[in-house]
Amino acid sequence: MTEEELNRTAVSVLSHYLQRRSSAGPAAYDGPLENLLGRVQARFADPFLAEVFARFAERPSGMVEAETMRLYLGQETARDEAFARELTSALAGRKVRKAMNPGRRARVALLALGGLVLLASSFVVGRVSAPRPTPPAAAPAATVTVSPAASSAPATEATESSASATTSTTTSATGSAGQAVSGDGGSVPKDSPVLLVDLPRPSDDWHFEHGDHDVQLTQYQNSMWNMLATCNSSAYRGEQQFRLKNFTRLEAKAVGTDSTASPDLAVKFEVFVNDDAVNAKQTVVVNPGESKPLSVELPRDVYAVTLRTSFTSPSGKPCRSGNAVWGSPFVVAAGR
Structure with missing residues (x-):
């Protein structure tokens, strides 16, 4: 099996298995294919490659997703002969569907190239523009404007409003003081x-x-x-x-x-x-x-x-x- 045949067979087999598993549920479970899927997913652990794999797993029937997956799988098998041998062993006896004609394959390759550009762009933009956590700002002091009509309200109503505001402020301060700090077991109750x-x-x-x-x-x-x-x-x-x-x-x-x-x-x-x-x-x-x-x-x-x-x-x-x-x-x- 040539390197190109290996990559095309692996993607084709996984594409059919993911589609079958999606439609048939647990009844479609296949131990060797799950093992193959796990090996490929582990190989695509890099954040960008993980995104490629996730898009393929989400839409295994898509020509662009499958072609993109094949291109990057080809890079990994070319880089690591041991990994290529693993795939060959796992795919022993499995046949790939009939290859696309050259014209159609060229069109799909162009679509995949466009998809790669979009994927890379969205990946970079997502990393750069991802929101960074900022410490909560202190609540601004409340400003109350009393209208002439409001000045005639009963004194008890004003007292209740003031007590409510005080309670709210106290609760907020207590919540901030008791907030858990990620990784610090001293910021949460004992034995949590x-x-x-x-x-x-x-x-x-x-x-x-x-x-x-x-x-x-x-x-x-x-x-x-x-x-x-x-x-x-x-x-x-x-x-x-x-x-x-x-x-x-x-x-x-x-x-x-x-x-x-x-x-x-x-x-x-x-x-x-x-x-x-x-x-x-x-x-x-x-x-x-x-x-x-x-x-x-x-x-x-x-x-x-x-x-x-x-x-x-x-x-x-x-x-x-x-x-x-x-x-x-x-x-x-x-x-x-």
Whole structure:
């Protein structure tokens, strides 16, 4: 299979699968194709490539979206031979639909080029013009103008209005003073759970995927995961770091692989604290088919935690891959 055939076949197969899954729902589930979809999505983790993938997943039947996806997938397979071999192995025995005639393909390529320009423009403009949070301004002092007619109002009404204004001001001040600070467990009540997905990240970067996901078929909200692959040197392990302070413990309801992972995949989950990237504070090895809870006490001087996933089995062939998932991880606040 040539490089062009590989890319066209991958996009065509995924396009048909996404359309079928959209119309038929769970009945269309296909484990190998879900695995293929996960590999490609993990490869398109860069913010711009993630936008390309999202548009393709939203409209898999669109010629422009499919052609754009094919162009960028071609860049990735040309850049990484191991990734190209993974796709070839995953697509073994699957056939692509009949290719478009040259004239139509040229027209679609031109449309895709125009779509790329629009996508790049909207992506850059969105990044530049994204609103930045600003501290709330103090409420201006209220100015009351009393008309002659109003001066004849009963004294009790004026008293009630004044009391209402005082209560409102007091409530506002109290709310500001008690506002939680992202990443600071000292700004919330003691023992409050705070989701890891809500903590600050260095440079605001995401290396893991995040959202609702399953661990061994059990769904968990606000989870995190990353693709591991024994045949891809860039996917032997994954890491995600968070900044925090004044937290006493980190927990995950479950860690393990998801329903699309190779059934014989064993994964090691590690938690590192502060600047120590060698000595894990906690290590949990999850064997094939297992899911385990994870809990680790954090030191008083904690300022960063790093989550790491890696293989416990040798890299190389036979190729094994799958998502390593942290199910609903959270930290426990030290409190005010």
